[in-house]
Amino acid sequence: MTTHEITLKVNGQTEQVSVLSNMTLLTMLREKLALTGTKNGCSAGECGACTVLLNEEPVNSCMVLAAECNRVEVLTVEGLAYDRQLETLQQTLIDQGGVQCGFCTPGMLISARALLNRNPHPSEAEIREALVGNLCRCTGYVRIINAVKEAAHPSREVSHA
Amino acid sequence: MPKNENQTPTINPIGASLPRIDVQEKVTGTAIFTDDIQFGPGLLFARVKRSPHPHALVKTIHIEKALALPGVKAVVTGADFPNRIGLYLKDKHIFARDRVRYIGEPVAAVAAVSEEIAEEALELIEVEYELLPPVFDPEQAILPEAPLLHPELGSYEVANFIFPQPGTNISNYFKIRKGDVDSTWDKCAAVVERTYRIPHIQHVPIETHIAIAQMDHTGQITLWASSQSPFAVRALIAKCLGIPLGKLRVIAPYVGGGFGCKAGVTMEAIPVAIATKLPGHPIKLRLTREEEFFTNFVRQRLIISLKMGCDKDGNLLALQNKMIWDGGASTEYGVNITRAGGYSSSGPYDIPNVKTDSYCVYTNNVIGGPYRGFGMSELHTGIEQCVDELAEKIGMDRVDFRLRNCVQAGDTLVTGMSMHPTGIKECIQKVAQAIDWGKKAEPSAPNKKRGKGIAIMWKAPAMPPNAGSSALIELTDDGTVNLSLGGQEIGQGTFTVAAQMAAATLGVPFEWVRISSPVDTKYSAYEWQTVASRLTWSMGNAIVSAAKDARKQVLDIVAQWWGEKPDDLDIVNGWVISKKSEEEVDLKTFAIYGLPKPNDEGWIGGPIIGRGSFMPTYVTGLDKETGQGKRAVVHYTTGAQAFEVEVDTETGKVEVIQVAAAFDVGHAINPDLVRAQIEGGVVQGMSSALFEEIKIKDGVMQNPSFVDYRIATSADFPGKIHTIIVEVPQEDGPWGARGVGEHPMVPSIAGLANAIYDAVGLRLPGPPFTAEKIFLALQKKS
Numbered sequence: 001m002t003t004h005e006i007t008l009k010v011n012g013q014t015e016q017v018s019v020l021s022n023m024t025l026l027t028m029l030r031e032k033l034a035l036t037g038t039k040n041g042c043s044a045g046e047c048g049a050c051t052v053l054l055n056e057e058p059v060n061s062c063m064v065l066a067a068e069c070n071r072v073e074v075l076t077v078e079g080l081a082y083d084r085q086l087e088t089l090q091q092t093l094i095d096q097g098g099v100q101c102g103f104c105t106p107g108m109l110i111s112a113r114a115l116l117n118r119n120p121h122p123s124e125a126e127i128r129e130a131l132v133g134n135l136c137r138c139t140g141y142v143r144i145i146n147a148v149k150e151a152a153h154p155s156r157e158v159s160h161a
Numbered sequence: 162m163p164k165n166e167n168q169t170p171t172i173n174p175i176g177a178s179l180p181r182i183d184v185q186e187k188v189t190g191t192a193i194f195t196d197d198i199q200f201g202p203g204l205l206f207a208r209v210k211r212s213p214h215p216h217a218l219v220k221t222i223h224i225e226k227a228l229a230l231p232g233v234k235a236v237v238t239g240a241d242f243p244n245r246i247g248l249y250l251k252d253k254h255i256f257a258r259d260r261v262r263y264i265g266e267p268v269a270a271v272a273a274v275s276e277e278i279a280e281e282a283l284e285l286i287e288v289e290y291e292l293l294p295p296v297f298d299p300e301q302a303i304l305p306e307a308p309l310l311h312p313e314l315g316s317y318e319v320a321n322f323i324f325p326q327p328g329t330n331i332s333n334y335f336k337i338r339k340g341d342v343d344s345t346w347d348k349c350a351a352v353v354e355r356t357y358r359i360p361h362i363q364h365v366p367i368e369t370h371i372a373i374a375q376m377d378h379t380g381q382i383t384l385w386a387s388s389q390s391p392f393a394v395r396a397l398i399a400k401c402l403g404i405p406l407g408k409l410r411v412i413a414p415y416v417g418g419g420f421g422c423k424a425g426v427t428m429e430a431i432p433v434a435i436a437t438k439l440p441g442h443p444i445k446l447r448l449t450r451e452e453e454f455f456t457n458f459v460r461q462r463l464i465i466s467l468k469m470g471c472d473k474d475g476n477l478l479a480l481q482n483k484m485i486w487d488g489g490a491s492t493e494y495g496v497n498i499t500r501a502g503g504y505s506s507s508g509p510y511d512i513p514n515v516k517t518d519s520y521c522v523y524t525n526n527v528i529g530g531p532y533r534g535f536g537m538s539e540l541h542t543g544i545e546q547c548v549d550e551l552a553e554k555i556g557m558d559r560v561d562f563r564l565r566n567c568v569q570a571g572d573t574l575v576t577g578m579s580m581h582p583t584g585i586k587e588c589i590q591k592v593a594q595a596i597d598w599g600k601k602a603e604p605s606a607p608n609k610k611r612g613k614g615i616a617i618m619w620k621a622p623a624m625p626p627n628a629g630s631s632a633l634i635e636l637t638d639d640g641t642v643n644l645s646l647g648g649q650e651i652g653q654g655t656f657t658v659a660a661q662m663a664a665a666t667l668g669v670p671f672e673w674v675r676i677s678s679p680v681d682t683k684y685s686a687y688e689w690q691t692v693a694s695r696l697t698w699s700m701g702n703a704i705v706s707a708a709k710d711a712r713k714q715v716l717d718i719v720a721q722w723w724g725e726k727p728d729d730l731d732i733v734n735g736w737v738i739s740k741k742s743e744e745e746v747d748l749k750t751f752a753i754y755g756l757p758k759p760n761d762e763g764w765i766g767g768p769i770i771g772r773g774s775f776m777p778t779y780v781t782g783l784d785k786e787t788g789q790g791k792r793a794v795v796h797y798t799t800g801a802q803a804f805e806v807e808v809d810t811e812t813g814k815v816e817v818i819q820v821a822a823a824f825d826v827g828h829a830i831n832p833d834l835v836r837a838q839i840e841g842g843v844v845q846g847m848s849s850a851l852f853e854e855i856k857i858k859d860g861v862m863q864n865p866s867f868v869d870y871r872i873a874t875s876a877d878f879p880g881k882i883h884t885i886i887v888e889v890p891q892e893d894g895p896w897g898a899r900g901v902g903e904h905p906m907v908p909s910i911a912g913l914a915n916a917i918y919d920a921v922g923l924r925l926p927g928p929p930f931t932a933e934k935i936f937l938a939l940q941k942k943s
Contacts, residue, residue: 041450044450077189103368139840140843
């Protein structure tokens with residue numbers, strides 16, 4: 001199997017990685033860069049637990065080949081907080097109590113960040129729609145939606161990771 | 162001596178909605194789940210060879226070709242592991258030996274340097290089977306002429322409260338005989354007789370099962386597993402493999418969703434079995450999503466036949482309840498669901514005459530196991546629809562009917578046990594009020610119809626009578642606290658509640674308490690299992706006891722130092738204070754190093770460590786023939802849910818407009834966490850009512866993926882969830898608390914069924930109430 005040398009930016013850091021042709025972006029993040037915050041829930045692009053931003057667009061990293069990620073920019077959950085300061089969504093998720101087991105949380109945060117990046121003040125319907133690919137079995141979604149609403153509230157200065 | 166600058170106590174942690182202790186880790190991607198642990202280059206990957214047949218004899222297994230594949234380090238089969246395993250009934254092998262009983266049953270496993278090579282090796286394992294006739298329908302499997310799945314059932318080791326019927330496929334038969342049902346029907350003004358079918362569903366944790374095992378060169382084995390039950394895992398696997406208990410250490414990081422499926426032992430034994438053959442190598446087995454669906458625990462299917470009667474005033478007089486549980490190929494855990502369904506078979510009602518027959522039946526389906534609610538969702542789906550029909554028959558309001566019949570303190574329950582104080586009436590009244598019971602709102606469109614429904618519930622922790630808890634509290638150099646416990650954080654917030662209880666009892670700020678996690682059987686205090694909604698109550702009692710022990714040590718040392726009486730001292734905000742002399746000293750001054758006696762005459766005290774344990778001692782056995790006994794269970798948590806729905810008569814789609822859910826938690830230690838449990842449970846229950854069903858055809862699961870097995874998404878949850886906390890204290894609960902983890906999903910199927918009936922006059926034989934099924938039924942009706 002062919003090995004590919006790729007260079008990419010992950011959470012603002014430049015990384016050079018050797019990856020096999022069949023390695024996914026998810027596996028590369030978790031096993032080559034030890035960024036284990038991004039989770040694997042199905043390996044099939046169906047649960048959203050592995051969502052990361054790829055050039056600012058949310059993707060299921062289990063469905064992206066690492067070899068295709070030369071010269072891209074990736075943002076994972078580890079890149080949301082800056083200098084140990086939580087970003088707005090992380091804080092509102094805490095304030096609203098939108099975390100239980102925490103396994104869907106990283107992907108959920110990234111999908112919500114992608115939404116707020118393209119639409120800073122979404123309606124509830126737009127929030128529900130944007131998170132429909134991120135499955136959560138614990139919370140019933142109520143508090144997650146509330147957290148996104150709160151983060152999007154005009155009174156909050158939206159922090160950008 | 163430094164002075165306590167903040168004399169005002171911090172907020173009382175009990176009853177405060179403090180933020181989760183694990184939440185910073187979880188929003189930053191820092192929290193370690195089992196698959197996040199790095200094992201280095203020695204790591205090997207396991208894959209499992211599974212039976213393609215639902216029922217067959219295993220004639221021969223050839224592993225030579227697989228072993229010869231480069232990169233393969235070991236291949237194991239059932240030949241190496243002769244003992245059976247199981248929680249209540251040891252009826253399962255780690256790998257099938259002479260017989261396979263479901264599609265997906267492990268037959269062999271491979272460990273290799275990559276998952277791909279391990280997968281490839283599976284294809285090289287040759288298994289010769291002799292096919293046997295399968296049986297998939299539990300109503301067929303229960304018949305004498307059915308193929309026998311476990312001919313050796315009579316020789317299996319079994320808990321003394323489980324009653325297998327050797328020579329049949331019945332692995333547990335639980336009976337209730339209370340009063341005289343047969344002579345009562347004539348006295349009834351209304352009788353309803355119904356059968357409901359509640360299909361298999363799955364837990365669907367977002368984290369699939371994962372376990373890594375490693376044996377070192379001295380024979381010491383460590384198992385890292387996503388588990389609700391590290392101590393039960395240690396005990397069951399050690400016994401099955403003939404390993405001394407102390408040679409097996411289980412480390413259980415955060416669990417990415419459990420709901421029961423990570424209780425007991427399922428796949429965790431497989432990597433341990435392999436590890437015993439490959440000293441030095443960590444062996445990792447992570448289930449694929451497909452395997453999670455078709456090889457792990459599912460919720461048992463139930464066929465429930467009910468006959469219920471009441472008099473003209475609406476007093477329930479008699480219940481006949483026959484439950485046939487589809488246990489699947491192994492019922493090692495499921496047998497106790499049959500028992501729980503039996504001893505709670507009246508639902509939360511005072512009924513003088515009850516006859517119950519609850520059967521756990523082997524079939525060639527996937528293995529049924531514990532699922533949030535432990536049989537109660539299924540049972541109440543039947544009971545609560547029958548109750549609605551009875552109320553309608555005698556012309557009584559459905560809420561009034563429930564208020565009249567629901568259990569109250571002092572009632573003699575279905576097992577003969579006397580009911581303790583409970584807030585079920587308040588739950589009923591509050592949910593009805595919350596959704597404006599009795600008023601019908603206008604539908605949003607002419608083709609839509611509105612309806613309201615209510616369902617109530619009860620559930621007791623289902624466990625052995627002597628399931629125990631323990632805790633250790635250690636003060637550290639700076640006065641802060643390490644709390645060691647064996648209960649597992651599976652998302653419910655137990656670590657947070659544990660810290661609140663320790664802080665409140667000891668007298669330190671909540672922020673000073675750390676949980677000694679991950680749970681590790683080598684260091685952590687013992688806990689039976691994180692199941693049955695029992696931790697807040699049982700582990701909570703152990704924590705309070707440990708904190709009191711530490712507190713006593715602190716007060717004794719300081720009292721001696723000050724020459725005062727311990728009773729005159731208190732610990733407030735991490736400072737010991739004297740109410741008499743107004744002396745004060747902070748914990749860090751002496752928590753480890755003690756205090757000096759005057760004139761350099763020596764020292765007082767030493768490191769402070771408190772210990773506590775709890776075990777209920779009052780649960781009695783139940784008579785095998787009648788199910789009667791003094792005290793069947795520790796207690797019941799009760800509750801109610803009321804739904805308002807809108808049904809689209811052109812598409813059959815059910816929209817949940819609002820739901821109100823009230824539960825009697827005794828005392829809410831952390832009200833926000835209680836509300837979060839209620840919301841999550843309501844949506845999971847709603848999902849099971851409207852969408853979920855495992856479809857099995859000839860033993861083959863038809864929908865083992867998120868595309869084909871739909872769970873609720875962010876688009877589906879109700880417009881409004883009213884969460885209501887009711888607090889009637891539990892006599893032996895910490896601050897009066899009892900559990901609520903499972904209960905919020907229990908009444909949902911019945912509540913929605915009753916609301917749908919109210920809207921369109923339709924009852925389906927069982928969930929899920931999909932748009933398609935409702936549309937077709939509406940067509941048929943008109």
